[in-house]
Amino acid sequence: MKVLIVEDDPLHRSYLHEAVSAALPECETVIEAESGTMGEKLARDHRSAHVVMDLQMNNRNGIEAARTIWKERPDTRILFWSNYSDEAYVRGVSRIVPDGAAYGYVLKSASDERLKLALRSIFVEAQCVIDREVRGMQQKSLGQTRGFSDSEYEILIDIALGLTDRAIARRRGLSLRSVQNRLQQLYEKLDVYQTASDDHEDSRFNLRARAVTVAMLRKLLNYSALERAESELAEWLKQV
Amino acid sequence: MKVLIVEDDPLHRSYLHEAVSAALPECETVIEAESGTMGEKLARDHRSAHVVMDLQMNNRNGIEAARTIWKERPDTRILFWSNYSDEAYVRGVSRIVPDGAAYGYVLKSASDERLKLALRSIFVEAQCVIDREVRGMQQKSLGQTRGFSDSEYEILIDIALGLTDRAIARRRGLSLRSVQNRLQQLYEKLDVYQTASDDHEDSRFNLRARAVTVAMLRKLLNYSALERAESELAEWLKQV
DNA sequence: GTAGATGATGCGGGAACCTGCAAGACGCGC
DNA sequence: GCGCGTCTTGCAGGTTCCCGCATCATCTAC
Known part of the structure; x- marks a missing residue:
């Protein structure tokens, strides 16, 4: 297995690198990209099937990058790893996920265990893993009571x-x-x-x-x- | 010397902790706060004279926290450590810094050396250290040509x-x-x-x-x- | 002092915005 | 079919916004 990490903060990047190595012993190679554009390019070159993506990046936004990656290969599995559960992000992500694709949304505030579990669930089991807090946001957003159509x-x-x-x-x-x-x-x-x-x-x-x-x-x-x-x-x- | 770190990201917090210990051997204690409000409280309790402060935090914004700290003790030395050099942040900081106070503004993208140098300059020498990029923003902002009054x-x-x-x-x-x-x-x-x-x-x-x-x-x-x-x-x- | 620059203010008109009222259009259940 | 709710559309009105024109005060430079 090969995993691509897209994250512009070097600290978080190396943390992710370690987490991936620890959670996925079957992963031989970890590639790192430090911007959205770089991430798109590397995903294309390496035909990456497993991506961990930061949402908030300076150069090119994670949602944009994910969109072009999914456009080229819709079965790519992407784990979004973000600081925030803003409705704007959550809505942005769910607008672009292809039918049937496996993806995840984990907050940076989550524990080590949660992150590693999510990595295995998505990359190995092809399950969707959405952080609870984010899930709540989705409900509120899609539900009609207080949410927005x-x-x-x-x-x-x-x-x-x-x-x-x-x-x-x-x-x-x-x-x-x-x-x-x-x-x-x-x-x-x-x-x-x-x-x-x-x-x-x-x-x-x-x-x-x-x-x-x-x-x-x-x-x-x-x-x-x-x-x-x-x-x-x-x-x-x-x-x- | 005692240094207070205010930063909500645990990774960055521990990185800062190490940087402070390495750059300032004369520093006996490092205190950590994980939110703006917490930072205000700890600064008050410990009468902190040296603070490293993140700007973007969830609970309470670094500028707010710095303002109340400076209101209580205007000679506190604060090093702002931020991801961005947005004009909004730069302007926000320069609006609240008291006359004659020593402070600094370093970007998170700066190198280890730059950060450590800034720590020594501000906390030991009481000099102001403003990142070049931020400085450029200040000029543009205060200068009248393209900037805003x-x-x-x-x-x-x-x-x-x-x-x-x-x-x-x-x-x-x-x-x-x-x-x-x-x-x-x-x-x-x-x-x-x-x-x-x-x-x-x-x-x-x-x-x-x-x-x-x-x-x-x-x-x-x-x-x-x-x-x-x-x-x-x-x-x-x-x-x- | 005179001229020019800058900024605050008033007036008036045209465009855009906000909203109440009312008439259709469409789907859904009975 | 019939009633009901939701969405769309038109019209009319009052309000707010945008701006050109003009006046006045202040400040600066020569």
């Missing part, structure tokens, strides 16, 4: 990018009023009205900008999600 | 928080038109107009929201800056 998330991203109502309408193939409807839903769910209609009605928020910030603070959005959305937007702008 | 930064934060023009005017003691003037300056500097007035004038951006996102992508703003701004806002809202 895809359409709501979509429009959240659109206003975060700074698009006009009209631009959103064209991009998503909706009428202007529908866009505004979804915005109202979003405002409702994000609870942006709280301090808005106070005693005197002047201490008000700009709902659109406020929604983005609240989403940020609640970790529905984060930097890397913005980055991805921005590049998708640029692509779309080119087409039109 | 304080007033522009202020208004950037205000719209990021989602305040109305009117609310900003009251908060900053300005007229409505002045606020809008500054907004125009900001839009100019952030170059938000680029794709705005394209061929047909409908593929447009909402300048206000777009400005925030562009600032995010350029790392003028980041999560922790938002967090701080949000709590300051909450305080201000209580007063009024």
